Amino acid sequence: MTDITKDAIAPPRSFLSQDAIQLFYRLLAALLICAVLAVLSDSFLSLGNILNVLRQASLTFFIASGLTLVVLTAGLDLSVGANVALSACIAGTVIHKTGSPALGILTGLACGGIVGLLNGIMVTALRIPSFIATYGMLWVLNGLTYWYMAGETLHGFPAGFRQIGSGYLFGLPIPVYLLLVFLGIGTLFAQRTIWGQEIYAIGANPVAARLSGIPVARRLLLVYAVSGTMAGLASIIFLSRLNSAEADIGESLTLPAIAAVLIGGTSLFGGVGTVFGTFIGALILTLVLNGMNLLSVSANWQPLVTGIIVILAVWLDMKTRRRAQ
């Protein structure tokens, strides 16, 4: 019989898991940015500004949280922004036509979910790489939205509906409550359900996952549907906050959402990352942009800075992970 100690290869992992360490670094980075901004700008620490940062971060987070699940399976959903635009325009129309915000909200969520499901079908049944399937979907959705809106703007929604995006409860913006709720749900789903475990397994090795008895196609359908539904949710918040809907509102949403996922430590190769990381990613992204506004740095610099942060975050991740192995 083999001597059992013979091929023990590496020392046990440290007490904290790799994920926990990555999250800790990110929280530290976010706090550091806060500290720097607090020193540089008097208005940063004002209650109004902090709430504003949280509200902004929540909008990015809603889209990015669903996207995180997709990226965990080594996929990508490039259609989220276009999905938000279409869902917002359809939900807005329903509210205008029926006068019922509840019906509008349901339609928006359903529209987002169906688009996600279609993405899932393209990826699983038609076996189109997700990057290409959702890129095509982006154009299709844009086309549909522009055709549907025909240059019009939907404007003016019931006051109750507008509370969702701009109202306060016990001094906190309502989107912040939603943020906490979905952060909790997302984290529980990914870490504490067997579906979540299966999603990680699929991302780590899809062939092995299938041969281990995981219904890979069904899980992927679920993941894309969730990503679409979260885009639907984001569309409602946008509609409510802006009090209007236009065909082009989604165009600046997809890339920041991807940035939040990447800054949050989720690997584009799948199997590695957390929903909580994406929250911190969204926070870091928002903090930096907020700080640049407060310091009167021209908005023209913002894309450049975002890009550098994404590259830096991914590079540092790769470095620390490589060392850990």
Next chain:
Amino acid sequence: MSDALPIEATTPTPLLELRGISKEFPGVKALDDVSFAVYPGEVHMLLGENGAGKSSLMKVLCGAYHADAGEFYHNGEKVAISSTADAQKLGIAVIFQEFSLVPYLDIAQNIFLGREPKGRIPGTIDRRKILADARRVLGTIGFDIDPSTTVDKLGVAQQQMVEIAKAISQNARILVMDEPTAALSDRETELLFALIARLKADGVSIVYISHRMAEVFALGDRITVLRDGRRIDGVRPADVTPDQLVRMMVGRNVDMTYPRNFADKPGEILLEVKGLTASTGISDINIEVRRGEIVGLCGLVGSGRSEVARAIFGADPVTSGEIIFDGKAIAGEPDLATRRGIALIPESRKSEGLALLRSVSDNLVVSALRKLFPSGLFDQRGAQRTSDSLIRQLRIATPSARQTVGLLSGGNQQKVVIGKWLAAGSKLFIFDEPTRGIDIGAKSEIFALIDRLVAEGAAALMISSEQVEICHVCDRAYVMREGRIAGHLTRNELTEENIVRLGMHHA
């Protein structure tokens, strides 16, 4: 431990000598004070179990690893090998098991990749010269083929020839070959041996890693045995017997035992395959497996054995035929087969069996999630408990259940794949080459495990190219040929000779 190889008075200076090489990775000494010398025009066999340090030594030799300690001498002069470029300059070339050829370029372009003769127009290749040069190089190794053939059209043996031609074109004087005959047929092996003799005559030295005892004695001028990262001994083939070499490799007397308690009479039918045909090239397969049995599935590589396994498991679609498992027909994806109690231990553990970057625990529970957590709520501590008990039960050598599974040795990785199905409570275990790339000790453990499983009422269908294994372990066996079942052998008929006879073409 002897310090140096037996050196005769007339022995010239070694072409390359390594002294006191050590290489450490976190937690493991891959190489521990290893000395190693290669003389001009010799075939130097490198022997050792998996994990003995052969690969590490090879990587140090070709500059892919930087040794922590030790010295290199080339023709008696001290040199440094700290990069692959250094090694190349010293004339060291490695033929890895996985070739590094570009499939869509032709043979000539592959041989001279990065060193193409320039054409008259800047940025172009002198096509006529590169073909002529390639033809010349191929001629020196006696490989008669048109150098403008693209590499993806070549078989494994031919690709290996191109690799060798590439090395020769770079003036390699030391050729390191890692199990070069592993994927070759007998005829191709003969051609390779002839080529090796030819290179030897030209004064090229060959470092040859092998697991096949026959090769060691047929080819080797000198043998170095490694074990646990240390050099155990250096000997000449004439001075040792195969048994002595095995003892050096494993450090103890191991007569390969196949623990198996044959049952008096097998249980009820668990799997019945009737007229199974699939587009993957298998047709009219009829198989029966009973509880308590280990049934072999043999035949040549490519005869359709793995395809039968995949079709039963639902991994490939079935065109016609019936699979009845535990009394009920089964047709669907692997998730259905898994729920019903079928387990597949695939041939390629790294690419199909494991998520290498995930932990031992994650991999052990992945097929049993629904069984372990019927509420759908996953609990890391519960998973850990299940994993810890499997790690103990299977004696998986890992520091903890949280260890990344990719860092375990081959044998222990295989135990994790099997453990995954134990956790799932599978009833039928389909093993596809379960002992490939696993050292002897772990092999015998895995057979003991399979024996225990079937004794407890499970059943096993075992694919193996190692006919000795089939003969010692199986109750009976089916032999495949060209996608069909060519015959069935009962326990009494089960001999290597019969397997080969049935599996051969035009038998």
